Amino acid sequence: MGRIFITGGRIVDPSLGMDGVGDLVIQDGRIEAVERGVALPDGAQVIDASGMVVCPGFIDLHCHLREPGFEYKETIATGTAAAARGGFTTVCAMPNTNPVMDTRAAVEFVLERARVGGVVRVLPIGAVTKGSGGAELAEMAELADAGVVGFSDDGHPVADANVMRQALAYASGLGLPIINHCEVSELSAGGVMNEGWVSNRLGLRGIPAAAEEIMVARDIALAETTGGRLHIAHASAAATVELARRAKDRGLDVTCEATPHHLTLTDEAVMGGPGAGPFGPLPEAAYDTNAKVAPPLRAREDVAAMAAGLRDGAVDFVATDHAPHGRTEKLCTFDEAANGISVLETALGSLMSLVHAGGLPLPTLVERLTTAPARFLGMELGALRPGSPADVTIFDPEAEWVVDPAAFASKGKNTPLAGTTLKGRVTATLFGGEIVYDGMTGAERLQGKIRTEYAGLVGELP
């Protein structure tokens, strides 16, 4: 493996406190040097990154790769290709596969498939309970030994408070977190979207934000009781952010993630886009099944609180909850539709809207996508420190593009963002020093000015 020289980009690495124009040298899959004005090494492949941001590869702590069991929705090969396109070099795979990842064999299968066909790093998450049935703990120590980075029954909340208590306590002995999908079923049963004026407008059954808040409060109490590591998956409600903030203030080991959609979209997306405004007639596109997700997209106040939490750190990091589905699972009535959004390839564009709106400094966003999740994993990732694996994402913060799900690498075309314009796009992704996504030469090219300005971005200098 040779040398790669990434020159002229804005290098942002919060772990090094770095934000400025500089050069990056990669040698044999590792970062060799990162500084300003490095002399061009002999025989290096040169990437002209001027106008671009160069940062550590993004880390996604929460995605669904669907393999084994639901290969028609996604495979580890297609899911990791989608990750690379989205700038992610590490993805954590949720265990709600078939069979559920509750045994060493299931974990090893996923790791093997990732080794053979994966484009980026895959870290498995094991089930909390056998079959994610919520009753008896899975063999957590065995799973930890096989390589899982945490435990979750995602898709299903750990409903029983005692099971949750035991899980937090048991996992604390392994140093691993319990990642809970917080939602009490007594309040969520039958609901298909956020409860509020939109659900009333549409005549759909709502799920109140309190369904999440109640279980978050319970789990924080149990984290305190056990001293365990609690991680709140896909927070959606303003109250959750406040509870997480207070738990941290009290010194508890509680972390919280937010998805790009809960940070940027409201429940009004179910009405099928802005249409004629909140009080106008419903457009034909109303009841957009691609906006159906668990937990549901919430009200404007919740979305604002999530974004504020991401800025001030009450929300520790971004995770995608990438949840690809087959066509028929969304081509139906809203009540029948499956929950989930295909997120990996639109995540950066969505999140950059927070930066462009002026509410979030770009280095903070990068921190929430790299340094913070790396710290959570306790791994030498998410940094451009010399000697680290050369996982690097290069993105153009100003590039505007129109979301076309047909062009996704993911099998999941289910996104409520189809046809919308996002500003901010991944240009290239390097994993272990290899270019695993090249927006310039890939099948799907960047549009207009980007292509002309940066044509020949990757290549040998004469």
Next chain:
Amino acid sequence: MLTTRRHALDLDDFSVREIEDVLNNAEAMREILGRDIRKTPALRGKTIITAFHEPSTRTRVSFEQAGKILSADVINVSGSGSSVEKGESLYNTALTLQAMNADVIVIRHPHAGAPHFLARHLRASIVNAGDGGHAHPTQALLDLYTMRRRFGRVEGLRVAIVGDVLYSRVARSDLWGLTAMGASVVLCAPPTLLPVDMVNGYRGAPGHPFASVEVETNVERALDGADVVMPLRLQVERQRAGHLPTLREYSRAYGINARRLALAKPNALVMHPGPMNEGVEIDPEVAHGPQSAIEEQVTNGVAVRMALLYGLTTPAREEA
């Protein structure tokens, strides 16, 4: 004239002018209903499919009769006994209906938004005959028509809608129609059967079409001075789901009986979208009493549906 309308999914996109056109045409249709030979060739050669994925007699028969009097070919596809029962998806059902080249598809479905789904995927005009808890626009049109026939106007009427507002598609469509036509509406129910946003003040937002709607949990106050009293059907499921202690308590607290009706204006009209639970939300004495317009609503339903079907299938005309 319904010059450009393709679908009737709810009343939210009907202008006042459009609603008035339907009501005016319904008056002409009622005249046809009174003839010895109740047949007019207006829709000859047109195909109407009624696809009912939920039990219904009144509404389905009403559409069927409306279509037949207008000389359309009416085909009924009901949920039970059809491929729907075999687990066929709405999308595949839709493709089958498409192949039949229907001009109009009248859909009743337990899921909100099913008519919008068909409207996105089919060429035919879609008429919503009730979708989940969302909308029932032809019921709202017939309610408006019934009020206008009795009072000569809708504007300025005080309409009390009492009961299961939370789950009621009739109440939702009535709200659009009544507020558009200038009626004042009071919604009355126990707090557990009111949508949260009707209670928590979101209606105060600027431009909210229901800003003027009153919400009242006391039925005596709600009925005070009402021109129209409309109890909604209360389903026994609400008791099981914990919204109510018992139907008996509901009936005592919210049932429309003669004593309560006396609080409304002396000539107040009693309406009900049916089917009724007599003895629960409405006392039989009131349901069949002199102030009841409930039977007339059924007749008016046919006239209004004739007017709507006529408007949707007749080629666009220049405004006079």
